[in-house]
Amino acid sequence: MEVDSETKFRFVQSVYVYEAPLRLWHWVNALCVVILTVTGYLIANPLHSTTGEASANYLMGYMRFAHFSAGYILAISFIGRIYWAFVGNHHSRQMFILPIFNKHWWEEVFFEMRWYLFLEKEPKKYIGHNPLAQLSMFFFVVLGSIFMIFTGFAMYSEGAGQGSWQDRLFGWVIPLFGQSQDVHTAHHLGMWVMVIFMMVHIYAAIREDIMSRQSLVSTMISGHRMFKDNRD
Amino acid sequence: MSDLDTFYATMRRQGITRRSFLKFCSLTATALGLSPDYIGKIAYAMETKPRTPVLWLHGLECTCCSESFIRSAHPLAKDVVLSMISLDYDDTLMAAAGHQAEASLEATIKKYYGNYILAVEGNPPLNEDGMFCITGGRPFVEKLKHAAAGAKAIIAWGSCASWGCVQAAKPNPTQATPIHKVILDKPVIKVPGCPPIAEVMTGVITYMLTFDRLPELDRQGRPKMFYSQRIHDKCYRRPHFDAGQYVESWDDENARKGYCLYKVGCKGPTTYNACSTVRWNDGVSFPIGSGHGCLGCSEDGFWDKGSFYDRVTDIHQFGIEANADTLGATAAGVAGVGIAVHAALSAIKRAQQTESNQE
Incomplete structure (x- = not known):
């Protein structure tokens, strides 16, 4: 059956889900992650050598400056994001808390898995994240960011020196992993995990925007979740 | 006595x-x-x-x-x-x-x-x-x-x-x-x-x-x-590191110029010791001064951190030569292919559904 556009128009609903600070955090975070990934990769695998006097060049220096600056912005905005989870609407807390004791929630997780495996014909509607998305947000964005912030600042503390606040807060991470090289290895692996998350995240958001019954991409811009039909 | x-x-x-x-x-x-x-x-x-x-x-x-x-x-x-x-x-x-x-x-x-x-x-x-x-x-x-x-x-x-x-x-x-x-x-x-x-x-x-x-x-x-500091922090070749000037391969022109050994696996950035300040043999030299990267000999488990010329550790569970970057890049490649296949399947599925809806 085909609903004509005008009838449909009357039933289209929208819910204000993501408040402005949350959306701002999302895009600042996204930009930081892109900068961190590109500069991080180039710090580990530098471009071909520059020529001329050393004093006339500062390529690696700028690369590291960009990496550290983006790292600071990411870490500070992550703290801001945690703050917002306390004062924002209930959707702002969704990413941080998994209702793992809720049987229905797990059913929905498996439902979403089946939807992605083409085993479900029609997706469900969700005002916030769908449970599978919530699960991956928790592991990749929350735990992933914490992991990268801790390992990153631990390595930064090596340059900042013993006794610096970075060292006092994060220096313990290095012996925890063994030695500095192990922290580097872990940070590299963490980067790739974030890269894969980004790929899947962007793909899933676009795919859901097209194939699900609600808006995804524009929701993170306007904050409004639009639904394409008024069925349950 | x-x-x-x-x-x-x-x-x-x-x-x-x-x-x-x-x-x-x-x-x-x-x-x-x-x-x-x-x-x-x-x-x-x-x-x-x-x-x-x-x-x-x-x-x-x-x-x-x-x-x-x-x-x-x-x-x-x-x-x-x-x-x-x-x-x-x-x-x-x-x-x-x-x-x-x-x-x-x-x-x-x-x-x-x-x-x-x-x-x-x-x-x-x-x-x-x-x-x-x-x-x-x-x-x-x-x-x-x-x-x-x-x-x-x-x-x-x-x-x-x-x-x-x-x-x-x-x-x-x-x-x-x-x-x-x-x-x-x-x-x-x-x-x-x-x-x-x-x-x-x-x-x-x-x-x-x-x-x-x-x-x-x-x-x-x-x-x-x-x-309290790494070899890298006090290395006399550090300006070349910051400038982005590296020995690309052993015995190349950059090696002759004494550029930074970072790309040929110097472990100075992850090694805590005083070699770059105190040096060896009455201050004559130290590995980097002689054109070879640091092996990280004063670090915990330095024999088990892969090659002496790697700055990240090999992850042997995924093959002898795999390190964090090869492993990560491979995984990202697999994920990319997976996404492409999934997207193609999604498109086909949707096309089929639209067809059946229109029937």
């Missing part, structure tokens, strides 16, 4: 002049990074304090620490420190051997119980009740525990005693174990390196003897004065 002798008295007896003695004091103050007014304090301490006896044990090791130690750069420092520390037992260096040597160990432990410094080179293997290292007719681990019981402090010389080094490399068949995991009730000062720099060794021991306290240690038990 009399236990009432001061350092100064011993030195004078060995023919060291007052002038040389004061020179040594200023050199020591400089080496320890102290202000000039400490020269007098060091001299005073050496004139008044009785020498502290040191027991030097050798476990599972190669004696490179001793070799380094006796080459302590300044000749004066070498002479003085060797006489200064009242080395009552060192089975490699001492004149006595066999039963006499063991008797002198027992005598020292008894006489100076609670007051001597125990310096340990190498480590004890614990497997098979420690039978992989027998010294003086019994497992080294027993000798170590026995000597440690009456020690004031313990110095773990080199990477063997500090971390385990090559004999503790995977799969560690003898279960070679660093000192701090065997002696749990005493402060253990780690002086890692394979071997440690001679001046670092003499510097640590001089500090302990003159100030009668442990040097300030970092989180992992290494003296801050020598191990």
